[in-house]
Amino acid sequence: MEQQLMDEELPVIARFEVRRRSYLGPDSVIRGRPPAFAADASLLIPLLHAMALTRAFDLKAVALQRTGRLGTYPVSLGEEAASIGVASAMRDEDVLLPSYRNTGAQIWRGVKLEEILLFWGGDERGSFTSGPAHDFPVCIPVASQTTHAVGVAYAFKLRREPRVAVCMCGDGATSKGDMWEAMNFANVWKLPVVFVVANNQWAISVPLKLQTASETLAQKAIAAGFEGEQVDGNDVIAVRAAAERAIAAARAGGGPSFIEAVTYRLSDHTTADDAARYRPPEDVQARWKEEPIARLRTYLVNMGAWGKQDEERLSTECQESVEAAVARYLATRPRPPESMFDHLYAELPHAYVGQRRELEGASDA
Ligand SMILES: Cc1ncc(C[n+]2csc(CCOP(=O)(O)OP(=O)(O)O)c2C)c(N)n1
Numbered sequence: 001m002e003q004q005l006m007d008e009e010l011p012v013i014a015r016f017e018v019r020r021r022s023y024l025g026p027d028s029v030i031r032g033r034p035p036a037f038a039a040d041a042s043l044l045i046p047l048l049h050a051m052a053l054t055r056a057f058d059l060k061a062v063a064l065q066r067t068g069r070l071g072t073y074p075v076s077l078g079e080e081a082a083s084i085g086v087a088s089a090m091r092d093e094d095v096l097l098p099s100y101r102n103t104g105a106q107i108w109r110g111v112k113l114e115e116i117l118l119f120w121g122g123d124e125r126g127s128f129t130s131g132p133a134h135d136f137p138v139c140i141p142v143a144s145q146t147t148h149a150v151g152v153a154y155a156f157k158l159r160r161e162p163r164v165a166v167c168m169c170g171d172g173a174t175s176k177g178d179m180w181e182a183m184n185f186a187n188v189w190k191l192p193v194v195f196v197v198a199n200n201q202w203a204i205s206v207p208l209k210l211q212t213a214s215e216t217l218a219q220k221a222i223a224a225g226f227e228g229e230q231v232d233g234n235d236v237i238a239v240r241a242a243a244e245r246a247i248a249a250a251r252a253g254g255g256p257s258f259i260e261a262v263t264y265r266l267s268d269h270t271t272a273d274d275a276a277r278y279r280p281p282e283d284v285q286a287r288w289k290e291e292p293i294a295r296l297r298t299y300l301v302n303m304g305a306w307g308k309q310d311e312e313r314l315s316t317e318c319q320e321s322v323e324a325a326v327a328r329y330l331a332t333r334p335r336p337p338e339s340m341f342d343h344l345y346a347e348l349p350h351a352y353v354g355q356r357r358e359l360e361g362a363s364d365a
């Protein structure tokens, strides 16, 4: 009788690796071999601009919420590079499926600041944006956009369109069944979809180590048979490079990829949260050393491409854009109450016709 193999003598039939991409460190020094755009200030300055505008907008949105002029708002403080690095790698014809924390990506795609305010002010007209009409509205139900993205990518494949669905979500989303189902079929059907997970270490008050025992989130793609890469999510150069590569591969028929952008949520979860109740402020303070905006700014300064005057001009421009958008938002009249019946049915059922008529003229708006 043949001798039984010891467990450690069994043949290894598969091995997997997860790579990590980072170029611009917290010290603003470049390491490794970044793509050519890392040396091109004319491409980097718009990234800095968009990140600064996102931050100025967030700050103002919180002030509006605190004074009763906006609903609950999710700040993306510290995570601007993840949104903008990815959005800047997309083409107009690609489709963005954002989470609620991708304000920066929306801004990059051309959504107006007042439209974002309308959305968070509870006005659905904020989902009808000046950005590409095919982009999806902000997704609040965690991970549900992952399955939508697979549907979008399936349509691209069916129609033979060289377009890519770019789906953004958080670390918490990787624990949802939807995400697994989406990733599974994305690769069974070799669809042009890129899953980007901003791993900001928290899902409201749940820290990453209680979320998953996985060493990385990127490896979750491996079970579905495709590549997962981890990237320094506060290094906008690395995020953009990773997204460019994944999007190009998807467009060329290479199927899905997964990018885990490691970052840190410097703010409360939303304006309805008080993170000081579950994480020490000193921990958050320590993370400020890694935030993405100062990192890129110092790099540009060291390149001789950015100075004090540029910074002052940028700050004034951001301030002015935000203030002007807030004025337009506040001047937008609410929709009349009877509009709640619109867009629900192709033909309004009889029972509602009377109710709609009753409300007409009842509003002083
Ligand atoms: C399906 C679903 N369950 C629960 C919630 C409530 N909820 C809102 S945000 C959130 C945490 C999400 O964390 P993560 O995916 O890491 O994204 P982050 O907020 O950190 O960007 C939860 C549980 C929700 N919006 N949708």
Ligand SMILES: [Mg+2]
Residues within 6 Å of the ligand: 170, 171, 172, 198, 199, 200, 201, 202, 203, 204
């Ligand atoms: Mg999170």
